[in-house]
Amino acid sequence: MARAYNFNAGPAALPEEVLLKAQKEFLDFEGSHMSVMELSHRSKEYSQVHDKANALLRELMEIPENYEILLLQGGASLQFSMVPLNLLDRNLGASYILTGSWSEKAVKEAKRIGPVEIAASTKASGYHAIPPLANIHWNKETSYVHLTSNNTIYGTQWQEYPQTGHIPLIADMSSDIMSKKIDVSRFGLIYAGAQKNLGPSGVTVVIIRKDLIKKDESLPTMLSYHTHASSGSLYNTPPTLAIYLLSLVLEWTKDKGGVSQIEKLNQQKAKLIYDAIDESNGFYTGHADRDSRSNMNITFTLPSSELTDKFLQEAADEGFIGLSGHRSVGGCRASIYNAVPHEHCLALAEFMKKFKNTNS
Structure with missing residues (x-):
C-alpha cells in the first residue's frame, strides 16, 4: 500500500x-x-x-x-x-x-x-x-x-x-x-x-x-x-x-544514529523545500525571516488566494496531505518532523517547482 x-x-x-x-x-x-x-x-x-x-x-x-x-x-x-x-x-x-x-x-x-x-x-x-x-x-x-x-x-x-x-x-x-x-x-x-x-x-x-x-x-x-x-x-x-x-x-x-544523525537529516530535508522557495523568484514567499527559519514547520505563501487554493488542490491530487497553513495565518505549511522521509520532502520540492513553472 x-x-x-x-x-x-x-x-x-x-x-x-x-x-x-x-x-x-x-x-x-x-x-x-x-x-x-x-x-x-x-x-x-x-x-x-x-x-x-x-x-x-x-x-x-x-x-x-x-x-x-x-x-x-x-x-x-x-x-x-x-x-x-x-x-x-x-x-x-x-x-x-x-x-x-x-x-x-x-x-x-x-x-x-x-x-x-x-x-x-x-x-x-x-x-x-x-x-x-x-x-x-x-x-x-x-x-x-x-x-x-x-x-x-x-x-x-x-x-x-x-x-x-x-x-x-x-x-x-x-x-x-x-x-x-x-x-x-x-x-x-x-x-x-x-x-x-x-x-x-x-x-x-x-x-x-x-x-x-x-x-x-x-x-x-x-x-x-x-x-x-x-x-x-x-x-x-x-x-x-x-x-x-x-x-x-x-x-x-x-x-537511525541518534539525535545528531536525525539533526543532519532534518537539515537536508528542510533545505530541499527552502531552496524551492528561495529559487522561485518570489512566486513562493516564506513567512519566517531567514535567521529564524524552522526545520520542522516550513510556512509560505503564493501570489494570490486563487493560486493557493489551486496549489493545495493539485497537491492533494498528487497525495500530499496537510499542506494548508494554519487558519490564523493562511497560506501553506509543510511540517517535516523526524519521521517524514527525505523522499517525501524531495517529492514536495519537485512538485513546488513544477507548479511554479506551470503557473507563473
Whole structure:
C-alpha cells in the first residue's frame, strides 16, 4: 500500500517501521497473548515498556542524573498551567517570551496563577522572527523564563537559547524535541506533547531538574510534579499504548544514529523545500525571516488566494496531505518532523517547482 505524503502539523507522521512493529505485536505483546492496551500498568510486561521509554529518553537526549523524566497526560496545554502552579513565586512573578500563538496561550494560563512580565515579543512584526538575544530582558529575580522553542503556526525556531544563569529556563519543545541536539542542563524544565516527534497524541514528556520539584500540599494532587515524580509517573493509570509507541519511536531514533544523525537529516530535508522557495523568484514567499527559519514547520505563501487554493488542490491530487497553513495565518505549511522521509520532502520540492513553472 502506498503511504501518503503526510505533512500534517500534528498529530503527525510516525515512522513506518514503528507502525509495522506495532501492528505485528498488536494482538500478542511479548508472548502475553494480550495487546499492550490490555496489560495492567502494574504488570511486569508493561513495566519493561515504561522503563525502556525512560531509559531511551535519558540516553538519546543525554539527560543528566539530576533530572527527573515524567510521562504525563494533558498535552502542552496542561503544562501551561502546571508550570506556574509548581514554579511561579507570586512575589517574584515569571517572565515569558512571546514568539507565537502557543506562547500567548502559555502566558494566558500563567496570569491566572501570578504576575507575568513579557521579556520579549515579536508579535508587532507578525511573529516573523525569534527575538535577538540582546533584546530579551527579564527581572533578575523572576521565578523563571519561559519560551516556545519552535512555532508550528509561523514557522520560526530558536537557533540559540538565552543564558539565564541561576534562573530556570523553561521550554515548550512540543514541536522540535529531539530534532536537534540540545544541552538539557541549560534548562530547568522541558515539556513536549508527543504527537510531533515522539509518538502519538496522549502522552506528554516532562524533563525537570530535581531541585525544582517541591511538595506543595496546596496543589491539587494531579497537578503537582512531586506526585508524579514520587510515583514514577504511575500515580494514576498512564496512557500505556502511547508510551509503548513512544518507546518504539525512541528505539527507531537510536537505530537511525541518534539525535545528531536525525539533526543532519532534518537539515537536508528542510533545505530541499527552502531552496524551492528561495529559487522561485518570489512566486513562493516564506513567512519566517531567514535567521529564524524552522526545520520542522516550513510556512509560505503564493501570489494570490486563487493560486493557493489551486496549489493545495493539485497537491492533494498528487497525495500530499496537510499542506494548508494554519487558519490564523493562511497560506501553506509543510511540517517535516523526524519521521517524514527525505523522499517525501524531495517529492514536495519537485512538485513546488513544477507548479511554479506551470503557473507563473
